[in-house]
Amino acid sequence: MTQTYRRTNVLAAAVFIVATAAVAIGLASPLSLRWLQGGVQPVDALEGLDPVMLVQGKEVQGEFKISVTRDQFRYFFANEDNKAAFEKDPARFEIQLSGHCARMGEPVGANPDLYSVHKGRIYIFGSAECKKRFEAAPEDYLEPKNPRAAAVPDATAKGAKLLEKAVKALGGADRLTALSSYREESSFMEGRQSGSVEVKTEMTILFPDRIRVHQIRPDWNDVSIMRSQTMVLSSNSGFIEGPRGVAPVSAAHRSEQAREVLKRPIAMLRARSAVNLHPVFVGTTDKGEAKIDQVEVEVDGSVYTLGLDSATSRILSVSYVRRGPQGKYGKYLLDFSDYRSVKGFDVPFKIAASFDGQPWPEQSATIRSIAIDEPVSPAQFEAPNHGASR
Numbered sequence: 001m002t003q004t005y006r007r008t009n010v011l012a013a014a015v016f017i018v019a020t021a022a023v024a025i026g027l028a029s030p031l032s033l034r035w036l037q038g039g040v041q042p043v044d045a046l047e048g049l050d051p052v053m054l055v056q057g058k059e060v061q062g063e064f065k066i067s068v069t070r071d072q073f074r075y076f077f078a079n080e081d082n083k084a085a086f087e088k089d090p091a092r093f094e095i096q097l098s099g100h101c102a103r104m105g106e107p108v109g110a111n112p113d114l115y116s117v118h119k120g121r122i123y124i125f126g127s128a129e130c131k132k133r134f135e136a137a138p139e140d141y142l143e144p145k146n147p148r149a150a151a152v153p154d155a156t157a158k159g160a161k162l163l164e165k166a167v168k169a170l171g172g173a174d175r176l177t178a179l180s181s182y183r184e185e186s187s188f189m190e191g192r193q194s195g196s197v198e199v200k201t202e203m204t205i206l207f208p209d210r211i212r213v214h215q216i217r218p219d220w221n222d223v224s225i226m227r228s229q230t231m232v233l234s235s236n237s238g239f240i241e242g243p244r245g246v247a248p249v250s251a252a253h254r255s256e257q258a259r260e261v262l263k264r265p266i267a268m269l270r271a272r273s274a275v276n277l278h279p280v281f282v283g284t285t286d287k288g289e290a291k292i293d294q295v296e297v298e299v300d301g302s303v304y305t306l307g308l309d310s311a312t313s314r315i316l317s318v319s320y321v322r323r324g325p326q327g328k329y330g331k332y333l334l335d336f337s338d339y340r341s342v343k344g345f346d347v348p349f350k351i352a353a354s355f356d357g358q359p360w361p362e363q364s365a366t367i368r369s370i371a372i373d374e375p376v377s378p379a380q381f382e383a384p385n386h387g388a389s390r
Contacts, residue, residue, distance in 0.1 A: 045073040045112040046122070051093045052082040055120045070094055073112060096121050098252055103130035103141050103327040106253050133327070140328045146303050146321050148296060151280050159279030159295045162308055167269050169313035171345040176270045181206050181376045186351075186365040190217065197223055201365070203261075207270065209235040210381045211261055232381050233257055239383045246383060259302055263334055265315040266347055268306075271299060284310065292316060314339060314346065324355040331356055334363075343372045 046054065053060040062076025066083050069075075070090055077083040086093045095115075101108040102116070102123035110124040114131055117123075118138045125131040134141050167173050183204040189196040199217040206212075211233045219225040229242040231249065238249030238257075249257075261267055271277070277297035282305065285292045291310035296303060307317035319333040332355055336348035347370055353363035 042069045042074040043072055043112055045075050045095060046115060047113045048076045050078045050082055051075050051095075051122060052085050053078060054122060055093060055117055057117070072099055092120070094122070096123050098250065099124065101126035101130050101327075103134045105141075105323050105327065106250070106256060130327070141323075142329070144321065144329055148278075148280065148298065148303055151278065155281045156279070158281035159297075162281060162293050162295050162313070163269075163272070163277065163279045163297070163306075165313035166265075166306070166308055166315055167272070169346060170266060170269055170315075175344065176266075179207060179266070179270055180373055181371075182264075182266060183371040183374065183376070184367050185369045186367040188363070188365050189361050191361060192220070194223070196361070199362075204376060204380065205261065205267060206376050206378070206381065211258065212380050213257075231257065232383070234381065241384060255300070259300070263318050265318070265336065266345060268297070268299070268304070268318070269315075275299060287316065290316070325360060325362070332360075332363075342370045345372055347372075 045051070048062050048064075050060045050062040060078045062078055064076060066077045066080060067074055068077070068083060068086055068090075071094075073095060075086065075094070077086065095112065096102065097105065099110060099112070100106045101110040102125055104126060108126050110126045110130075112124050114128065115122055115124045116131060116135055116138075118134075123134065125134065164173070167176060170176065181204070183202070185200070185202050187198050187200045190199045197218045199215060202214045204212040212230065213232075214228065214230045216226055216228045219227050227243060229240065231240045232238060233249065233254050235254075238254045240247050240249060268277075277299065280296045282294045282296050285294060285307075287307070293308045293310050295306045295308060297306060298304075302320060304318055304320045306315050307319070308314065309316050315336060317333060317335050319331055321329055322332045324330050324332070333353070335352045335354075336350070337352070338350035339346050339348050341347075349367040349370070351365040351367070353360040355363075
C-alpha cells in the first residue's frame, strides 16, 4: 500500500531544477545543500503525520508537543509510545536517503510533504514527476545489492597478478605510492534545450584525501554569461562555493564524490597502497581485436570491474552500478583511450561514458592537460573567509 500527500513547495521545485543539472556532473548547488542541511531551523516533515503510523499504512496526525528533531527534519507523533518507538529505531521510521529525492538521489533535495511509503519505508521527492516515476517502478531507483564474484583461490591469485601488471604499466608501484598530487584540466559537452554547451573542469587531488573540483559553464538562461562553482572535499569535511555563497557538503555526498574520483585509473591504483582492493579475475572478453581481462576490485564497499588490455595491461575501462541521468540504477561504463606519458606515468586523455549502453556526454571528458607531482598550495582546499554558509 502506498500513501501520498501533495503540497506545492516553491523551494523544493527550485531545488529540483537546479540540482538536477548539478547531479550529472557531481556538484551540488548551494541551494540544494541548504535544503539538505535544513537551513537554520529544522523542517516539519510529512505534514505533521506520525511516521510510525504512516509506515503501517495509517495517516494519523501527530501532536505538536510530541516531536523529535533528527537531522534536518522534525517529526510529530500521536502519542509518547510512538515517539519512543521512533527513538529506539529511527532508521526504520525516518525519511530515507537522508532526505534526498528518492528518484534522483543525492544531491537533489525534496519536499518533505511529497512522499510515498514503499515496503515500510518513507521516501520523499523533488517533484510530482519524480514521485510518479518512483511509484511506477520503485526498485529501479533504489540501490541494488551488488554481489561480488566468488573469490576462489585461482581467481584471486590471477586477479592480484593482473592488478600488479596494471600498476607496472601505469608507472610502477614505488612511483604510485609516492605520488603526491594529480591535476587535470578537461571539458565535456552538456546538453540543453537550446543545444550543447562546453563545460570546463579543473580537478586537483592532493593525496591521500583532498580533492578540489572547479567548473566553469555558461549560465542556463544567458549562455554569454559564465558561471563558476568549486567543490572541495577531504576525509572529514567539505564545502561548495558558488554564486549563492558557500555551503557545507554532507558526509554522504563526500563519500559519493570520492567514489567518482576513483574512476581515474591513477587514483584507483594508488588506493591499493592504503586498502586491500581484493582483486578477483572474472573472465576475458573481446573488444575489437583486443583481449580484455576483467578484474573485480572493491573500495569502501563499492565493487568496480576493471577492463585490462591483455597485451599492454593498461586499464581500458571501469564499470560499476550507479544512478543514471534519469535516476535509475544501471551499469555505468567508462572507456579510457588516448594514453600518453606524463612524468613517466601512462595516463588516458580521453574518457567516454555510457549508461546501460547509451552514451552519457556529461560524464565523458576530453582531457586537455595533466600535471603530476607539481606543487599544490594547501590554501586551495580552504574555505573562503567571505563565504559564510547561507
